[in-house]
Amino acid sequence: MLMSLRCGSCVGVVLEHRFRNGVARRHYRCEFSLFRPSVCGRFGRPGFPHQLGLCSSVHNGGVPNEWDESKSGEDGGEKFDVSLARKKFPSIIVGNSLPVDLYDGSSYLPPTASPGFDGYFPDSGDSSWGLPSRLCESWSSLSLSLDEVDTVSGPSTEEIANSSFVNEADAPIVSGGLDNAVVIEDDLHDMVVAEKHSGSTSVQFLLDRPINCIPGLTKRQCSQLEKNGFHTLRKLLNHYPRTYADLQNAHVGIRDGQYLISVGKILSSRGVRAGYSFSFLEVIVGCEILDRGNVTCEHNDAEHNGKEKKLICLHLKKFFRGARFASHAFLRSLQEKHKTGEVVCVSGKVRTMSSQDHYEMREYHIDILRDDKEPSHCDGGKPFPIYPSKRGLNPDFIRDAILRALKMLSLDIDPIPRDITKEIGMLSLFDAYMAIHLPENVFQADSARKRLIFDEFFYLQLGRLYQMLEGLDTEIEKGVLLDRYRKPELTSSFIEEWSTLTQQLLKALPYELTPGQLTAISEIIWDLKQPIPMNRLLQGDVGCGKTVVAFLACVEVIGSGFQAAFMVPTELLAIQHYEHFLSLLENVDVECKPLVALLTGSTPARQSRIIREGLQNGDISLVIGTHSLIAEKVEFSALRIAVVDEQHRFGVVQRGRFNSKLFCSSVSSKIASHDVVEQSQSNSHMAPHFLAMSATPIPRTLALALYGDMSLTQISDLPPGRMPVETYVLEADEHGLETMYKMILDELEDGGKIYIVYPIIDQSELLPQLRAATADFEAMSQRFDGYKCGILHGRMRSDEKDEALRSFRNGETCILLSTQVIEIGVDVPDASMIVVMNAERFGMAQLHQLRGRVGRGTRKSSCILLASTSSSLTRLKVLENSSDGFHLANMDLLLRGPGDLLGKKQSGHLPEFPITRLEIDGNVLQDAHLAVLKILGRSPDLRLFPRVKAELSMRQPLSPLGD
Ligand SMILES: Nc1ncnc2c1ncn2[C@@H]1O[C@H](COP(=O)(O)OP(=O)(O)OP(=O)(O)O)[C@@H](O)[C@H]1O
Numbered sequence: 033m034l035m036s037l038r039c040g041s042c043v044g045v046v047l048e049h050r051f052r053n054g055v056a057r058r059h060y061r062c063e064f065s066l067f068r069p070s071v072c073g074r075f076g077r078p079g080f081p082h083q084l085g086l087c088s089s090v091h092n093g094g095v096p097n098e099w100d101e102s103k104s105g106e107d108g109g110e111k112f113d114v115s116l117a118r119k120k121f122p123s124i125i126v127g128n129s130l131p132v133d134l135y136d137g138s139s140y141l142p143p144t145a146s147p148g149f150d151g152y153f154p155d156s157g158d159s160s161w162g163l164p165s166r167l168c169e170s171w172s173s174l175s176l177s178l179d180e181v182d183t184v185s186g187p188s189t190e191e192i193a194n195s196s197f198v199n200e201a202d203a204p205i206v207s208g209g210l211d212n213a214v215v216i217e218d219d220l221h222d223m224v225v226a227e228k229h230s231g232s233t234s235v236q237f238l239l240d241r242p243i244n245c246i247p248g249l250t251k252r253q254c255s256q257l258e259k260n261g262f263h264t265l266r267k268l269l270n271h272y273p274r275t276y277a278d279l280q281n282a283h284v285g286i287r288d289g290q291y292l293i294s295v296g297k298i299l300s301s302r303g304v305r306a307g308y309s310f311s312f313l314e315v316i317v318g319c320e321i322l323d324r325g326n327v328t329c330e331h332n333d334a335e336h337n338g339k340e341k342k343l344i345c346l347h348l349k350k351f352f353r354g355a356r357f358a359s360h361a362f363l364r365s366l367q368e369k370h371k372t373g374e375v376v377c378v379s380g381k382v383r384t385m386s387s388q389d390h391y392e393m394r395e396y397h398i399d400i401l402r403d404d405k406e407p408s409h410c411d412g413g414k415p416f417p418i419y420p421s422k423r424g425l426n427p428d429f430i431r432d433a434i435l436r437a438l439k440m441l442s443l444d445i446d447p448i449p450r451d452i453t454k455e456i457g458m459l460s461l462f463d464a465y466m467a468i469h470l471p472e473n474v475f476q477a478d479s480a481r482k483r484l485i486f487d488e489f490f491y492l493q494l495g496r497l498y499q500m501l502e503g504l505d506t507e508i509e510k511g512v513l514l515d516r517y518r519k520p521e522l523t524s525s526f527i528e529e530w531s532t533l534t535q536q537l538l539k540a541l542p543y544e545l546t547p548g549q550l551t552a553i554s555e556i557i558w559d560l561k562q563p564i565p566m567n568r569l570l571q572g573d574v575g576c577g578k579t580v581v582a583f584l585a586c587v588e589v590i591g592s593g594f595q596a597a598f599m600v601p602t603e604l605l606a607i608q609h610y611e612h613f614l615s616l617l618e619n620v621d622v623e624c625k626p627l628v629a630l631l632t633g634s635t636p637a638r639q640s641r642i643i644r645e646g647l648q649n650g651d652i653s654l655v656i657g658t659h660s661l662i663a664e665k666v667e668f669s670a671l672r673i674a675v676v677d678e679q680h681r682f683g684v685v686q687r688g689r690f691n692s693k694l695f696c697s698s699v700s701s702k703i704a705s706h707d708v709v710e711q712s713q714s715n716s717h718m719a720p721h722f723l724a725m726s727a728t729p730i731p732r733t734l735a736l737a738l739y740g741d742m743s744l745t746q747i748s749d750l751p752p753g754r755m756p757v758e759t760y761v762l763e764a765d766e767h768g769l770e771t772m773y774k775m776i777l778d779e780l781e782d783g784g785k786i787y788i789v790y791p792i793i794d795q796s797e798l799l800p801q802l803r804a805a806t807a808d809f810e811a812m813s814q815r816f817d818g819y820k821c822g823i824l825h826g827r828m829r830s831d832e833k834d835e836a837l838r839s840f841r842n843g844e845t846c847i848l849l850s851t852q853v854i855e856i857g858v859d860v861p862d863a864s865m866i867v868v869m870n871a872e873r874f875g876m877a878q879l880h881q882l883r884g885r886v887g888r889g890t891r892k893s894s895c896i897l898l899a900s901t902s903s904s905l906t907r908l909k910v911l912e913n914s915s916d917g918f919h920l921a922n923m924d925l926l927l928r929g930p931g932d933l934l935g936k937k938q939s940g941h942l943p944e945f946p947i948t949r950l951e952i953d954g955n956v957l958q959d960a961h962l963a964v965l966k967i968l969g970r971s972p973d974l975r976l977f978p979r980v981k982a983e984l985s986m987r988q989p990l991s992p993l994g995d
Contacts, residue, residue, distance in 0.1 A: 238445055239266040240986065246436045257433060260422045268437045269465050271422075271430065272484070276415030276477060277377040277401075286321070286344070286382060286391060289903075293379040294319040294346065295401065295416075301370035303363025311358040315348040315370045315398070317378050344389045346378055348396050375401040377418055399427055415471050434469055441465060447979035448490070452966055456959040459483045482956050489960035491987045496564075497964055498984065501972045503563050510972045518965050524554030525561065531591025533622060534584055540619035541580065548572070548747035549581050555745050556585045556723065560673070566721035572747030573917045574727045574884025575754070579857075581747070582675045583613055585723055590626045590653040594672030597720075598656040601677065603632045603830050604837060605857040609677075610656045612859075626653035631660050634830035673721040677857060727881060727917060756915050757887040758894040761871075761908040772867060772896055773815065776847075779894070780819050784864035785840065786847045788812065789882055791873040793825045793851055801900055803869040805849045812849060824850040855881045861889035871897035872904030879911055880920050 243262055244254045262268045277295050286292060296319030305311045320341045356362065370376075380396030399418050419430050446453065446461035453460060459467065459479050467480035497517065501510045527535060534557070538545070545553070552570060559566035572578050586596035600606050610630040617625055629643045629652045640660075646652035650669035655661060760775070762768035779786055790805040805825055813821045822845035824836040833853070840848045841860050848854075855878060866886045871879060879897065886893035897908050914920060967977055974981035 238440070238442065239269070240264050243268060246433065246440060248436055249433065253429070253433070256425060256429075260425055262433070265437050265440065268434055269441075269469070271419060271434065272468055273417035273477075274420045275379065275418050276471070276474065277399075277418055286384075288382070288384045290382055291380070292346075292382050292391075292393075293377065294321065295375065295377045296320070296346065298370050298372050298374045298376060299345065300372060301367045303367040305358045305360070305363060307358070309353060309355045309358055311352045311363055313348075313350045313352075313363075313366045317346045317348065317376060317398075318343050319346060319378075320344075342389065344391060346382065347385065347390060347392045348378065348380075348398060349392060349394055351394075370398070377401055377416070401427075415474055415477060417469055417471075438466060438469060447977070447983040448963065448967070449977070452963050453483070453486075456963060458486055458959070461487070486956050486960050486963075489957045490963055491984055493960055494964045494967065494980070494984055495987075496567075497968055498974065500562065500564050501968065507972075514965060514969055514972070517961075518969075524551060525558040526554070529561075530557055531588050533591030533620070533626070534588045536620045536622050537584060537587050537616060540616060540621070542619075543751065545580070546577065546747070546749045546751055548749040549577050552578075552745045552747050553581045553584045555743075556581070557588050559743070560585065560588055560721055565719045566673075566723065566743070568721075568723050568743045568745055570723060570725045570745050570747070572727065573750070573915075574881060575859075575888045576727075576747045576750050578725050578727070578747060579609065579612065579677075579859075580616075582677070582723060582725060583616065586654050586673060586675060587626075589672040589721070592672070594670045595647065595650065595652070595668050596654045596673045596675065597661050597668070597671060598654065598675045599661050599677065600656070600658060601856055602853065603634060603658055604833055604853065605677065606630060606632050606657050607830075607834055608837075608857065608859060613654070613656065627651055628654045628656065631655050631657035631666070632830070633658060633660050635660070671720045673723060675723045675725065677725045727884065753890040754887060755890075755892050757883055758892075759883065759897065759912045759915075760894065761897045761899060761905060761912050763902055763905065764870075764898045764900040768898065772898060775894070775896060776865065776867065777816065779865045780816060780846055784846075784891070785843070785860065785862055786865040786867065787854060787863060787882075787885055788847060788849050788867045789854065789869065790849065790851055791870045793827055801870070802873070805851055808869075809849055812847060816847060819846040821845060821847040821849055824848055824853060826851060826853045852878065852882065854885055858885055859888060860885070862891055863888070864891045864893045865896070866893075867896045867898065869898050870900050871908055872899050872901050876907070876911065876920050877917075879908075880915075880917055883911070883915075 242264060243249070243257050244251075246254075246265070246268075249257075257268065262271065275293065277293055294317075296317040299316045299318045301313070301315045303311060303313050320343055352358070377399045378393065378396055380393040382391040382393055384390075385392050399421070401416070417431070419427060419434075421427065422430060441462055443460070443462050445465075448461070450460055458464075459482075461483065464480040464483035467476040468484060471477035471480065497514075500513060504510050504513060527538070530538075552572075556566070556568060556570070559568060570578055570581060582598065586598060589596050598609060600609060607630065610628065613628055617628070627646065629646060631640060631643050635643070635657075643652065643655065644666055647655060648667045648669055660666070762772055776786055776788075788805075788808070790808065791802050792799065792804045793806055795804040795807040796802065805823060809821060809823055822836045822839050824833055824840075828836070836845075836848065837854075837858065837860075839845045840863075852874070863886050866882060868874065868879060868882055874882070883895040886895060895911075897911065899905055899908055910920065967974070967980060971977055974984070
C-alpha cells in the first residue's frame with residue numbers, strides 16, 4: 033500500500049508507506065531537495081554514502097537520512113493504523129481508490145543515487161561539475177535541462193515498485209505511483225507493472241535516447257561522441273572501464289617482469305634520433321610507491337601514506353625504424369604528445385634498469401588522467417576507472433560524458449523485475465551502471481560486472497527460449513517445455529526414441545558409453561528433435577570420447593533422412609575420423625549403410641567434384657573434412673547438423689559460413705527412413721543444428737560460446753581404465769637432458785611408443801635456442817639405435833603425413849618426431865610417452881592438448897616438458913600438478929590476462945578489468961537461466977513483462993525460426 037503526502041516541514045517531500053502484513057515501512061524522498069538544497073537541507077545531501085552493497089543494495093529512495101531514523105524508529109517498521117492515518121491525511125490512498133493528485137509530477141527527477149559518487153564528478157571543463165559542495169547546484173541545473181529536453185517522465189508504478197525492491201528485503205509489494213496507487217499482492221505485481229507500462233515508456237527507452245539528450249554537451253561534443261559510435265546513452269554507458277587504477281599506488285616492491293599499473297606524473301618526454309633510420313621515444317614517469325624495504329607488518333596505513341613512500345621512475349620506450357621516423361618533425365610531434373606535469377596512469381610489464389628505482393617499460397598503456405590531479409591525494413582510495421581509448425576523444429571527456437549520462441539514469445531503468453534480480457543476488461541495473469563506472473571498491477565493480485554479464489546471458493537465453501515457446505501452439509506444450517528446462521534431467525531423450533540407425537551403431541560400438549557420454553548424446557538428440565536449431569558446445573577433457581558422441585549425433589540425423597557435416601581443423605584429423613567412422617559402420621547391422629565421404633584440400637579435383645555432386649543430390653549422408661567443407665561450391669541437399677571439432681581453431685567468419693549454409697527443403701538423403709519424415713516436413717526450412725566440440729575451454733572460446741547463445745554439454749568422466757598421465761617438467765640443462773634420454777630409453781625398452789614434439793620444423797639461425805624436428809631426426813635415430821623413428825610435420829604432403837601416422841599407429845615406428853600438428857585429436861591409443869621440446873613456447877592449453885595424445889588407452893603414460901628457460905618452470909609446473917583442462921584454462925586466464933571487458937578482444941597482454949572469469953561467469957550463466965525460467969514461467973509470451981520484451985527485441989531482434 034502506498035500513501036503519498038507532503039512532508040509538513042518542507043516542500044516536495046513524498047512520504048510513502050508500504051505495507052506488508054500490517055507492517056508499514058516509511059520511505060522518504062525529497063524530490064526537490066535535489067534541486068533546492070537550501071529549501072530542505074535534510075534530504076539529498078551530496079555527502080550521503082551511496083549504499084551500493086554487493087547484494088544488499090539499499091536505496092532509501094536514494095536518500096537515507098537522519099530525519100528518517102528519528103521519525104520512524106530503527107527501520108521504520110512500526111505498526112501503522114491505516115484508518116487513523118486516513119482521517120488525518122486525506123491524501124492517503126488506500127486500495128483501488130483514485131489517487132489524489134498532490135502535486136504536479138512533471139517536474140519529477142528520478143531519485144538517482146548521486147550521493148556517494150561525488151568524489152568522482154569531474155572538476156575540469158565545466159566548472160559546475162565535480163566539487164562536492166556544488167553537486168546540488170549541478171543537479172539543479174541538470175534537472176532543468178532535463179525537463180527542457182523531454183526528460184524522463186514522472187515515476188511510474190514500476191518505478192516506485194522497483195525502487196521499493198531496491199530499498200529493503202521486504203515485501204515485493206508494488207506501491208502506487210504518484211498518479212496511481214494500488215495495493216497489489218506478489219503475483220499480481222507484474223500484471224500491474226504491465227498495465228502501467230504505457231506510462232513508463234520514456235523510462236524504457238531512456239537508455240536508447242540519442243546522445244544529444246545529455247545536458248551540458250555542446251553540439252560539437254555530441255558529434256564527436258557520435259563519430260566514435262556513441263550514438264545513444266546505452267552505447268556510452270556500455271563503454272566500460274578497461275581497468276581501474278589505484279591512485280594511491282599501493283605497490284609494495286617491484287619485481288622484474290612484473291605487470292604494473294601505476295599513477296604518476298610525466299617528468300620528461302623526448303624523441304631521440306639514434307641513427308639515420310632509427311629513433312625512439314622515451315617518456316619518464318615518476319610514481320610514488322610504498323617503499324618495500326621499510327614496510328613491515330606492523331606498519332599501519334597511516335604510515336604507508338606518509339613518509340615511507342618513495343619515487344620510482346618508469347621509462348616508457350617506443351622504438352621506430354625507418355628514415356621517416358627519424359625526422360625532427362616526427363620526433364617533436366611525438367614528444368609533444370606527452371606533456372611534462374601531466375598525471376597519467378601507466379600499465380605494462382617492467383624491467384629493472386641498472387640504476388636503482390628506475391624501470392623500463394617497452395609495451396605499455398598510458399592514459400592521461402587529469403592535468404591537475406594529485407595522484408596520491410585524490411579519490412580517497414576509490415578505484416579510478418580507466419576507459420579504453422577512443423581515437424580523437426580525450427579520456428577526460430569520455431569520463432565526463434559518462435558521468436553526465438549516469439546522472440540521467442533513474443532507479444527503474446531495469447526491465448527485469450527487482451524481485452528476480454534480488455533473489456539471485458544481482459545488483460539492479462541502475463546500481464550496476466553506477467558501480468561499474470564509479471565503484472567505491474573493486475568488489476562493487478565486480479558485482480557490477482556480474483550484473484552486466486548476467487544481462488548478456490539473460491537476454492540471449494530468453495530470446496532462445498522465447499522463440500521455442502512461440503513455436504508451440506498450446507499452453508500445455510509450453511508448460512511441458514519449460515518444465516523440461518527447469519529440470520535438465522528431462523531434457524534428454526531415451527534410447528528408445530533414437531533412430532534405428534543410431535541404436536544399431538550404439539550396439540556395434542566396441543565399448544560401452546560412459547555415463548557422461550550417454551548423458552551428452554541423450555541431450556544432443558533431444559535437441560535435435562526440437563523445432564529450432566541446436567547450438568551446443570560439447571566439452572570434455574582430452575580423450576574423454578567426444579568423437580563418438582558427435583558421430584552418434586550425425587547418425588541420428590542421417591537415420592532421420594538428413595545429411596551431416598563434420599569439420600575438423602587438420603587434414604590428419606579428418607582422415608583419422610573418416611577411417612574411425614568407417615570402421616564403426618562396418619559392424620552396424622543395417623540394410624542400407626549411409627555413404628560417407630572425406631573432403632579436404634588434398635582431395636583430387638575430380639573426386640572432390642563427385643563428392644560435391646553427391647552432397648548436392650543427397651547420395652552422401654556424411655561428409656568429414658577440413659574447411660574445404662565451407663567452400664562456396666559445396667552445397668548440401670539436406671544438411672541437418674554441422675559438427676565442428678575444436679571450433680576455436682576456425683575463424684569466426686569460417687564458422688559463420690558453415691552456420692549460414694541453410695538446409696534446403698528437398699529431403700533426398702537416401703537413408704531416409706520412415707521414422708522422421710513427418711518431422712522433416714515440419715521444419716524443412718530450418719538452419720542446421722550446430723555442435724561445437726572443444727577439449728580446450730580457452731576463455732575466449734567459452735566466452736564466445738556463452739555469448740553466442742550456446743548450450744553447454746560437458747562430459748566429465750573418462751572411459752574406464754584410464755590412468756592419469758605422469759607429468760615431469762625438466763630444465764634443458766645437461767642433467768635434464770640426460771634424465772630425459774634415460775626416460776625415453778626406459779619407455780622404449782618397456783615396449784612404449786613415444787611422440788617427441790618440436791616447436792619448429794627446421795633449425796633457424798634467428799632462433800638458435802629452439803630445437804627443430806628435422807634437425808634432431810638423425811641424432812635421435814642414432815641415440816636410440818634399434819628403434820625406428822618417424823617424422824611428421826605440416827610441410828609434408830597429405831599422403832606422407834598419413835603414412836607417418838599409420839606407421840606409428842601400427843608399430844613400425846616407435847618414435848614419432850613431430851611438430852604441433854599432432855596437437856588436436858590425433859588418437860593412437862597405445863602411445864605412452866610424449867616429450868615436448870622448448871615447452872615454454874607453448875601455451876598451457878596447447879600443452880594440455882599435447883599431453884592428451886597419450887594416456888588414451890589402458891597403458892600407464894607419461895609426459896616430459898623440457899624447458900629451456902628457468903623462468904618458465906613455474907608456469908609449466910602448473911601442468912605437473914593438474915590434469916584438469918578446465919582448471920588449466922583458468923590458470924591460463926590468470927597468467928595471460930582475461931582479455932577485454934566483454935570478451936570482444938583477447939589481448940592476452942593485460943590483466944585488464946576481469947569481466948570474463950570462467951568460474952564466476954559460469955555461475956552467472958546459471959543464474960541467468962533461472963531468471964529466464966522465472967520470467968517465462970510467469971508469462972510465456974512476455975505479455976506481463978513488456979519492458980523485458982522490448983529490451984529483448986532491442987538487443988536481439990526476434991527473427992523467424994532458423995533465421
Ligand atoms: N566409452 C569408451 N570406452 C572406452 N574407450 C572409449 C570410449 N569412448 C571413447 N573411447 C576411446 O577413447 C579414445 C579417445 O576418444 P576420442 O578421440 O573420442 O576422444 P576426444 O574426447 O575426442 O579426445 P580429443 O579431445 O583428444 O580429440 C579413442 O580411442 C576412443 O575409441
